[in-house]
Amino acid sequence: MILVADSCSDIKSEDLKKRNIEVVRLSITIDDVEYTDQIDITSEEVLQKITEGHRPLTSQVNPDEFESLFRELLERDNEILYIAFSSGLSGTYQSSVIARDVVLEDFPDAKIEILDSLSASYGLGYTVERASDLVNAGESFDNVVTETKEMLTTIRHLFTVSDLDYLAKGGRLSKGSAFLGGLLNIRPLLHVEEGKLVPIEKHRGEKKVLKSMINKVKDEGASGKAYIAHANALDTAEKLKELLLAETKIDEVKIKLIGPTIASHTGNGTVALFYYKQ
Template sequence: MKLIIDSCSDLSLSKAQELGADVLPLTIQIDDKSYLDQFEITSEEVIQAIKDGKRPMTSQPNPDAFEKLFKKYTDQGESVIYIGFSSNLSGTFQSAVIGRDLVLEETPDADITVIDTQSASYGAGLIVERTAEYIAEGDDKETIIKKVKSDLEYIRHLFTVNDLNYLAEGGRLSKGSAFLGGLLNIKPLLHIEEGKLVPVEKHRGIKKVFKRMVELANEEGASGHGHIVHADAEKSANDLKKQLLEKTGLETIDISSIGPTISSHTGDGTIALFYFKDGK
């Protein structure tokens, strides 16, 4: 059984390889040059471009890329599972659907399942990690799909950004939902609801945002493993990790950089926390 993902799960290429997953990258354009997410550009390079006043633009893999990769494995008789970035934030999942259908037109008995995680960044990444575990444990495909869909009901995204208007300008958040707060050091707290970015609260200063994240993690029964990603904000990420380990049921928390595509839309200073609710 072959696991395929896109680069918006924000797993590093080495982590994806460790999990046995093939990665289809999105494309990032800066000025007149295009780069394959993670393969040809790093998060640090994207953030530096933003600091230099440039506006990175992103685009999804085309259906042909998905068709070619799906076919590579179905031609070998393998079953394929694609775990995808939220369809409400990108056309990537739709490209995967079209790519699957192109394979099925030629080979109707090809076994390809595409799953819309309605998640982003390491929210999707945690789903990918669990999917790889289920495959490694030898579960049949029907059982894996059932487990993954259950996991999707419990995944939680909590994050803050420096500027909501940056997200709105990039089309990842409605302009009506973007509220200003920079002059008063107001920090937004957002989550993902039905695959869309939704600002839910605002707090004065990052310390109060982190306090609220910790409170929500406790209220929602977070336990076991969590993950924090950041865009050029490693110190803040470690501060949040320390509080979570001291005050919640989370036992282990990894920290990594937000991937190049996601950071193209969030800008620098973003901090995001991902975990499963209700002890899932």
């Protein structure tokens, strides 16, 4: 079987190659110039453009691109699993469904499973990596699909951002209007609900919002590995890592830079934590 991810998983290109994961890439437009995610532009470049006052715009993968990919992959294998960027944040998932239905008319015996991850960044990437481990261990197609579906019910995303207004203007924030006033020195805490970013708490200062993250990890009995993704906020990410290792059952933490597409919507100062609840 062939595992497919998109660039919003934030997995680096070299890691995708090592794991034999196929990838479709969203695009980013800045000042009328279009860039392919992770190919033509880096996270650092996107964040610098934002610092300079530019507003990156992102574009979903269209059905024609998916149709071409699926037809190409079916020449190699009859089983394809695509774990998609949240349908609540992009139309990419829907594009893939349209393409799959067209392709299956010509290849009715093929298996093309598409899972809406309702996830973003390393919330998606972590699940893709675990699915890849199952594929590489020789698990059957049906078992990989079943276990991946279960993973997607237990992955957790916690975010804090320095500029909630920037996130809201990008249109990817749900239920955010009540949080937009009086945010001076306030750090909001967000999670993912039905695939959309939703503010859930306000905290005065970084220390308190990180403590709230830690408490939620404890409450859900999380253990093992966690990922932290950040956008020009390495110091805060390192503080969160120290707290996780000192105060929770998490015993491995990997810190990553948020990918170009996701960074286009979060802006600078974002720190996100991803883990599986017990």
